[in-house]
Amino acid sequence: MTIQVKFFASMRDLMGDDQSISRDIVEQQGIQTVDDVWTYCAQGKEKPSNVLIAVNMDYVDGQTQVKAGDEVAFFPPVTGG
Amino acid sequence: MHIAINSEPFDPWQVLNDYQNEKSELQGKYGATAVFVGTMRDFNEGDDVSEMFLEHYPGMTEHHLENICSQATGEHQLLDSLVVHRVGVIQPNDPIVLVAVWTAHRKQAFEACREIMEDLKSKAPFWKKEQLNDGQNRWVGKNTKGY
Numbered sequence: 001m002t003i004q005v006k007f008f009a010s011m012r013d014l015m016g017d018d019q020s021i022s023r024d025i026v027e028q029q030g031i032q033t034v035d036d037v038w039t040y041c042a043q044g045k046e047k048p049s050n051v052l053i054a055v056n057m058d059y060v061d062g063q064t065q066v067k068a069g070d071e072v073a074f075f076p077p078v079t080g081g
Numbered sequence: 082m083h084i085a086i087n088s089e090p091f092d093p094w095q096v097l098n099d100y101q102n103e104k105s106e107l108q109g110k111y112g113a114t115a116v117f118v119g120t121m122r123d124f125n126e127g128d129d130v131s132e133m134f135l136e137h138y139p140g141m142t143e144h145h146l147e148n149i150c151s152q153a154t155g156e157h158q159l160l161d162s163l164v165v166h167r168v169g170v171i172q173p174n175d176p177i178v179l180v181a182v183w184t185a186h187r188k189q190a191f192e193a194c195r196e197i198m199e200d201l202k203s204k205a206p207f208w209k210k211e212q213l214n215d216g217q218n219r220w221v222g223k224n225t226k227g228y
Binding site for chain 2: 006008009010013052054057059075076077078079080081
């Protein structure tokens with residue numbers, strides 16, 4: 001089982017991942033919260049204070065627990081309309 | 082209620098006319114229609130903008146637009162609502178968003194149309210990247226205040 005992680009807009013640029021917005025991480029010991037997912041994926045990059053987070057397409061905060069099969073997304077403040 | 086994400090240019094007035102004409106159940110029931118159309122400017126924050134790319138989060142964007150319209154429907158007794166939003170490459174003067182609501186009376190229509198628009202701008206996952214005339218590009222960091 002895996003957790004699918006997506007980065008959008010400037011967060012994707014921050015991650016240096018211009019070609020892909022999605023990556024899967026294999027569930028492993030030590031990843032319990034959304035913040036743990038960021039730490040695992042960001043390779044030392046600090047999480048911006050204004051980042052928005054969604055799990056399974058609903059807004060959450062960094063302390064939210066994650067589980068196998070979840071879709072976790074990180075993105076900047078929204079600017080539609 | 083109808084939500085649409087368009088990757089191609091659209092004429093909001095044609096879409097509105099077609100939608101309303103197809104809704105036979107609305108005929109004779111509504112006394113007010115409030116409409117908001119957002120259009121791309123060729124300037125932002127003091128710079129000339131030549132083009133824009135609008136990104137969204139497929140699935141979550143539609144999910145939140147439906148939630149926003151459902152909430153407004155309950156709060157303002159909407160008879161119907163319509164939201165159409167562009168994504169992809171957009172040129173100045175292109176329509177970006179259409180919000181329309183139908184109600185029995187004008188108060189609910191004005192309030193609901195504005196609430197949907199403000200909620201869209203603060204909750205629906207869209208992001209704009211501007212191409213400036215000087216060749217630079219940048220993500221838009223925040224929306225202008227609506228109130």
